[in-house]
Amino acid sequence: MPSLSKNVCQADSACDPSSSFIDNLPFPAFLCSEGLEIISINPAMINLLGVNTRGDVRITSLCQVESILGDRLDPYPEQSSIRQGSHISFTNLRGEMRYCTVSVMPVEVKTGKIFIYVLQDESRTYMLGERLARKNSELSIFSQVVSALGSILNFDEILQIILIAITAREGLGFNRAFLFLYNQDERQLEGYTGIGPSSPEEAGRIWSSLPDEGRSLMEVLKTYSATMNDSAENVSNRLKNLKIPLSHEHHILGEVVFQKNPRIIGGAGCSCGSECGICTTLGVEQFAAVPMIAGKNVLGVITADNFITGRTIRHRDLSQLQVFANQAAIAIERTRLYQSLSDYLKKLEKANVNLRNAQEELLKIERVTLWSELTSDIAHELRNPTSIIGGFAALIIKSPDLPDNIREQARIIYDECTRLESALNTVLDFSKSFAQDKAEFDIYEVVCEIKEIFLAKEVNRQIRVHKPDDAGELVAEGRVDQIKFAFYTIMSMISEKVDPACCINIRFYSADNNVKAVFEIESSNFSETDYLAEIADPSAGRIALRMSMAFEAIKYNGGNLGIDSSAEGRARIYVEWPNARR
Amino acid sequence: MPRILVVDDEENFRKLYSMELSSEGYDVSLADSGQAALQSVSEEMPDIVILDVKMTGKDGLETLSELKKQNKGLPIILNTAYSSYKNNFQSWLAEDYVIKSVDLRELKMKIRSLLKI
Numbered sequence: 161m162p163s164l165s166k167n168v169c170q171a172d173s174a175c176d177p178s179s180s181f182i183d184n185l186p187f188p189a190f191l192c193s194e195g196l197e198i199i200s201i202n203p204a205m206i207n208l209l210g211v212n213t214r215g216d217v218r219i220t221s222l223c224q225v226e227s228i229l230g231d232r233l234d235p236y237p238e239q240s241s242i243r244q245g246s247h248i249s250f251t252n253l254r255g256e257m258r259y260c261t262v263s264v265m266p267v268e269v270k271t272g273k274i275f276i277y278v279l280q281d282e283s284r285t286y287m288l289g290e291r292l293a294r295k296n297s298e299l300s301i302f303s304q305v306v307s308a309l310g311s312i313l314n315f316d317e318i319l320q321i322i323l324i325a326i327t328a329r330e331g332l333g334f335n336r337a338f339l340f341l342y343n344q345d346e347r348q349l350e351g352y353t354g355i356g357p358s359s360p361e362e363a364g365r366i367w368s369s370l371p372d373e374g375r376s377l378m379e380v381l382k383t384y385s386a387t388m389n390d391s392a393e394n395v396s397n398r399l400k401n402l403k404i405p406l407s408h409e410h411h412i413l414g415e416v417v418f419q420k421n422p423r424i425i426g427g428a429g430c431s432c433g434s435e436c437g438i439c440t441t442l443g444v445e446q447f448a449a450v451p452m453i454a455g456k457n458v459l460g461v462i463t464a465d466n467f468i469t470g471r472t473i474r475h476r477d478l479s480q481l482q483v484f485a486n487q488a489a490i491a492i493e494r495t496r497l498y499q500s501l502s503d504y505l506k507k508l509e510k511a512n513v514n515l516r517n518a519q520e521e522l523l524k525i526e527r528v529t530l531w532s533e534l535t536s537d538i539a540h541e542l543r544n545p546t547s548i549i550g551g552f553a554a555l556i557i558k559s560p561d562l563p564d565n566i567r568e569q570a571r572i573i574y575d576e577c578t579r580l581e582s583a584l585n586t587v588l589d590f591s592k593s594f595a596q597d598k599a600e601f602d603i604y605e606v607v608c609e610i611k612e613i614f615l616a617k618e619v620n621r622q623i624r625v626h627k628p629d630d631a632g633e634l635v636a637e638g639r640v641d642q643i644k645f646a647f648y649t650i651m652s653m654i655s656e657k658v659d660p661a662c663c664i665n666i667r668f669y670s671a672d673n674n675v676k677a678v679f680e681i682e683s684s685n686f687s688e689t690d691y692l693a694e695i696a697d698p699s700a701g702r703i704a705l706r707m708s709m710a711f712e713a714i715k716y717n718g719g720n721l722g723i724d725s726s727a728e729g730r731a732r733i734y735v736e737w738p739n740a741r742r
Numbered sequence: 743m744p745r746i747l748v749v750d751d752e753e754n755f756r757k758l759y760s761m762e763l764s765s766e767g768y769d770v771s772l773a774d775s776g777q778a779a780l781q782s783v784s785e786e787m788p789d790i791v792i793l794d795v796k797m798t799g800k801d802g803l804e805t806l807s808e809l810k811k812q813n814k815g816l817p818i819i820l821n822t823a824y825s826s827y828k829n830n831f832q833s834w835l836a837e838d839y840v841i842k843s844v845d846l847r848e849l850k851m852k853i854r855s856l857l858k859i
Contacts (some may be wrong), residue, residue, distance in 0.1 A: 231845065543823040543842060544752060550844025551758040558765070577844045 161678045188260075188279040192235065194272055196222040208281055210252030210261070213382050217253070224275075228253060235264050235275040247282075259286035301331045302483065309491040316353070322488040326464050332480050334464035334473075335363065338399055338442075339452075339488075341460040342417055347406055349461055351399035355621035356467065363468040375616060389599050402441065412440060413449060417458050422450040422482045424473050448473050450482045459489050531715040532590070539587045547586065550577030558583040590645055590709050598717070600740050601643065603634045603675050604668050611666070614655075622663040636676040636737030640718030646710035646721075650679060651734060653707050676736040680726060744857050745769040749779040749790035749805065750821075751797040753832050755842075759792065762846055768853075774801030780808055785814065790856055792849070793836070794823035803832040817856040820847065 182189045188205035190198055208230050211217050212252050212679050226233050229250045249259045261277075266273055275444060305325045319339055325331040336356025340349035359364035369472055406414040416423050426439040426446035439445060447465035451458045460703040462485045466473065553574035558569055609622050654664055662681050669676040714721045719737040726732050746768045748759045756772045763770045771788065772777040776798050779791065791809065795802035806818055820827065820836040827833045838852045 229765050284829045318785050491754070538824045544755070546750070547823070548754045548758055550752075551762065551846060554763055554844070554846070555765070574844065 170422065182276070185278075190219075190225070190277050192275040192277060194274070196234070198225070204281075205279065208252065208258060208279060210254035210256060211434050229262075230251075231262075233262065233264070233277065235266060243416050249286075255378065256283075257287075258283045283344065285318055288502055289651050298331065298480070301325055305331075305484070306487055307627060309487055310740065312491075313495055315492065315495045315499070318491045318495060319353050319488065322462070322484055322491070323353065325483055326462070327355055329672075330485065331366075332464070332477060333449075334477070335466045335468045335471075337462060337464040339460060339462050340402075340404065340413075341389060342458055346403075349404040349406060349417070353400035353458070354399040359409050360468055404438070404441075413461060414448045415499055416461055418449050420453055420458060422448070422449045422478050422485075424448050424478055425477070443467065445470075448478050448481050450478065452485045452492065454489040454493035459492055462610065506547075516732070535587055535590075539584045543581065543584050544616050545702040546577050546580050550574050550581065553577060556719060590642070590713065598639055600635050601636050601640050603636055603677055603735075603737065604631075606640065606644060607666055607677055610644055610651065614651045618655055621661055623666065624667075625649070627668045631670045633739070634668055634670055635740045636675050637740045638719065638737065640715040642717055643719075646713045646735070647677075649710035650709060650721075650735070652731070654681060655678060670739060674736045675739050676734055679733040679735075680730060743767065743769045743791040744859070745786075747771050747773060747779065747782055747791045748793040748825070749773045749776065749791060749802070751775060751799075752794075752826075759846075762851075763853075765790050766850060776802065776805030776808075779805055780812070783809060783812060783816070787816070789817070789819045790853060791816060792821050792853075793818055795820055795833075797825050803819065803827070803830065807832060813826065818850055819849070819856070832845065 182191060182202045185202055186204065188202065188208040190201035193199050193297045201219050206219070209219065209225070211219060222233055226375050229248055231248050231250070246262050247259070248262055249257065252258050257719075259282045261282060263278045265278070267276055271374050291390065302325070305321060308321055312321070323337045323339060326337040327334050334356075336354065338354040339352045342348075342353045343350050355660055357365075404413055406409075406417060412423065412425050415421060424446065425448070426444065439447065442463065442465060443463040444467050447463050449461050449463045452460045452462060462481065464473075464477075464481055497654040550573070551571045556562065557574060559567075562570075604625075608625060611625060613621060615621060651664065658664075658681050665680045665682060667678045669678065711721050714735055719735060719738055721733065724732055724734060743807070743813055746769060749772075750756050751760070751774055753774070760770045760772060771782060771786070774782070774784050776797060779793070782788075793797065793802050793806060797805075800808075802820060806820065809816060809818060814852055817837045818835075819838045819840055820833055821842055822839050823842045825841055828839055834838060837856055838848045838853065840852055843849075843855075
């Protein structure tokens with residue numbers, strides 16, 4: 161505040177107050193009579209009011225000043241809203257916003273009383289303060305954006321934060337922002353995502369729903385996510401179809417990408433003219449485009465515009481936008497790196513699981529192989545004494561002078577040795593089949609083949625095979641000899657257990673990615689308990705041992721053997737494998 | 743009377759074969775090892791040899807090879823509890839291969855076939 165009292169004292173003592181001494185004052189001031197007429201007004205005051213210097217408007221009364229300032233300046237305290245040092249703000253005749261402090265002082269002169277009005281123009285300070293506050297807010301948002309980007313690894317989430325920060329009032333305050341990724345192979349920019357209203361109505365709805373100020377980034381994000389979801393989706397969907405080829409070297413966006421220069425495109429002074437057509441595409445007269453640079457590569461371009469407000473984009477906006485674009489590029493690059501590391505890690509984990517499975521499979525194979533070798537050794541070792549006992553029994557049977565009871569006993573020994581030898585042969589056949597590699601087989605064809613072999617021995621047994629026309633391919637994978645052994649054993653077991661007059665029906669199915677053969681017995685009195693007893697109790701006899709081995713063989717080859725009931729309540733044995741063709 | 747040499751390290755097999763084949767009218771001599779078989783053949787040539795494979799000391803395949811070196815025309819039947827020796831190319835030197843069994847009919851049939859009886 162200038163030293164008003166000193167100046168007035170000088171005026172009072174040295175000059176005529178009605179003279180133009182105030183003209184020389186460096187701050188806005190004017191003199192007013194008791195009749196509230198302007199005695200004198202200095203150029204600084206004239207300028208503050210925005211009155212042009214051509215003299216089109218003459219300020220002659222306090223009322224005129226009041227009408228411009230929008231406040232009562234009456235020198236009499238009871239009639240005035242103005243006190244010493246009151247702050248006022250007004251829009252002057254040039255349309256400029258002004259912020260001032262007003263003081264009024266009465267002075268006694270020879271002709272009576274006059275009033276000296278002194279104003280201090282604080283507009284610049286005020287505007288600087290506002291700008292500082294705005295910068296503070298921007299920096300705060302920027303700091304929060306950087307901090308948020310540092311902890312987020314989701315690509316789309318990062319882009320959303322960037323775009324919201326660009327469009328939020330607390331951020332750069334653009335109306336819309338779009339992100340284009342650069343496709344190096346196609347040499348074109350491809351719309352990826354965008355944010356902003358698509359019409360003034362939508363803008364009004366969104367902006368009116370946003371709280372005024374003082375929000376943190378997270379609050380801004382939440383509000384935007386809630387209010388802009390639909391419009392963001394609309395904008396993004398439209399944008400995703402947008403492809404901008406940059407084959408033309410002088411394309412304005414090509415310059416942004418290839419020369420890595422941020423640009424304000426369109427508006428006064430735009431050099432691209434109407435050739436690039438981007439302004440038309442975006443539906444604006446002017447927009448800002450900044451490259452997203454990571455290292456030596458340009459990942460894409462962010463564009464921002466004031467589609468609704470039409471506010472002119474300044475170079476200051478452009479440089480701020482570039483800062484956000486750089487952060488976006490770094491975050492995108494880091495996300496891509498993280499994604500590739502994550503993919504690599506998944507591959508490693510998968511490989512690890514495969515390796516572990518392979519190890520388990522190997523262990524299983526080794527175990528089964530060991531078991532099979534052991535079985536084979538035992539079977540061989542048993543074969544020699546069996547042959548000897550049976551051989552001697554045969555010799556005894558042939559002796560001419562033998563009592564009948566001894567001959568009968570020798571025959572029993574011979575028969576049992578023959579039976580034991582047959583069981584040993586089965587074990588040896590089974591062990592041998594473990595040397596095979598897995599191969600694809602048609603379950604239907606294998607069963608048919610085994611049925612023919614089986615019927616060659618069991619000529620009176622009836623076996624019917626039913627394959628529906630729509631069963632399709634019944635291809636599974638396994639060691640075919642072991643599977644043949646398993647089917648042969650199942651047929652033998654059923655055949656030995658059920659009445660010779662019963663027919664064995666074998667039905668085939670292909671469902672739920674499995675191929676399946678189901679063994680049923682017509683007129684069966686064969687219960688699930690019988691099946692289970694045969695399968696679960698190896699001590700129950702030779703067939704039970706073979707069934708256990710058949711079960712193991714099917715399991716070892718990735719299949720499953722089980723028992724269920726038909727719709728009529730008959731027990732059935734089913735054998736199933738995953739379909740190798742699905 | 744055709745002479746058969748039975749080579750087996752299991753005494754009971756030797757006894758069984760001796761009794762069974764003797765009852766069929768063959769002149770049966772016995773050897774309990776590959777070495778003994780070579781000795782026996784060098785002293786008195788048999789018409790046919792029934793040779794076990796898995797024996798302690800010199801095994802059947804080694805004995806087979808040496809017997810064939812001594813007398814290429816001597817018919818030899820490998821007689822073993824193991825079918826896997828069929829896959830060993832050394833066993834191909836033998837005229838036939840019979841798995842040991844309670845039922846000796848196959849063995850006796852092969853003997854008759856080789857002796858052309």
